[in-house]
Amino acid sequence: MWNPVTQAWTMLAAEAEDRCYHSTALLLPDGRLFSAGGGEYLPNGQPIQPKHVHTTAQIFSPPYLFRGPRPQIEDAPPQALLGSRLTVRFSGATPSRASLVRTGSVTHAMDTNQRFVELTCEFQGQEAGITLPTDPAACPVGYYMLFLLTSDGVPSKARFVCIEQTKRAVDARAGVSHAKAAVPAGETLAAHDKRIESSAQGTRVLIGLTSRCPYGLAACWGGAHQTLKALKAVDTVKAIANAADPTAEVFLTDDRLPDMESWAATFRGMAKGSYDFRGAEVSLTGLVRLQKNQLTLSGSGWSIGLGALGASDKVQWDWSRRQPALSTPTETAAHGDLLNRVHTNGDLPQAVITGPLIKDGDGWRLHVRRID
DSSP, rough: EETTTTTTEEEOOSSSSSTTEEEEEOOTTHHHTEEEEESSSSGSSSSGGGGGOOEEEEEOOOOGGSSOOEEEEEEEHHHHEETTTEEEEEESOOOEEEEEEEOOOOOTEEEEOOOOOOOOOEEEEEEEEEEOOOOOTSEEEEEEEEEOOOOOOOOOOEEEEEESHHHHHHHHTOOOTTOOOSSSSTOOOHHHHHHHHHHOOEEEEEEEESSSSTHHHHTTOOHHHHHHHSSSTTEEEEEETTTTTEEEEEEEEOEEEEEEEHHHHHHHHTTTSEEEEEEEEEEEEEEEEETTTTEEEEEETTEEEEEEEETTTOOSTTTTTEEEEOOOOOTTTTTHHHHHHHHOOOOOOEEEEEEEEEEEEEEEEEEOOOOO
């Protein structure tokens, strides 16, 4: 156990089982520690033996729980703004300090979201006046456990509090409606994805991503999701990855074409080799016409040549072959079908064309996979 005053570690009781790769350890709201799991992944390239897979859990009660009586939080607000002052009612032992501990999220023996925040507080009677930090870098928004502690370091049982940066966000948590609230309170991830798909005004882009994590894109989604949000001109990102192929869906700010070169650079810079950027498939609406025996698709401020889909041009992935998914006969025939329609009917003013963007010399070409 680490002592921030003495800057030293103290060895405490040993666990009954070793907790190695893929173990987890979490601070519980009552001050105890939950430790579970563990097991090596393909040690020396060989399948793991069952005896090395730990499906058990232990709960540890640290010495600070036995130093005397505990404070008890009777009432605390469930959400609050950065920089605001909270009133917390308590009973039991008299506290002298208050702190926030970020809710735990642990894998591979590391919690990159870990945060401990010592709070400024005043005590009068059975109430604590607590002032939250103003700087989101010191106290990032999100859920925390609020503890009151005695002078002997004995903690109360925690109350969960959601720290937000704006009043709109606090009201959303409390169920207060705003005409332009960005995310409905309590919205599920599936509902979020349906909502942004129905309301998106910009280009839909399907991005092919291969995770270097052995458990695939869906299990190792956090870094990819953050990188997708940072891509140039991306407005919204679907919250759920497509695990089977594996791909991710984003929507741009308008009906432009994606900047493929900058996107590839962003993945190299942010994801640091954790994901392979396989390319992008777009769905574009525009005018299809034949110019000098070349089909083109044009929209507001952009134009792109159309080509035939090759057998392995798709961004979707076939895990069984460890290669891009093969195009179906209907998909490879889509460009020819479109060409015949233009020959027969002339320009198509509002065609919806879907297909991958393929590098062609110094530019890009859309290889037609589907016509809507």
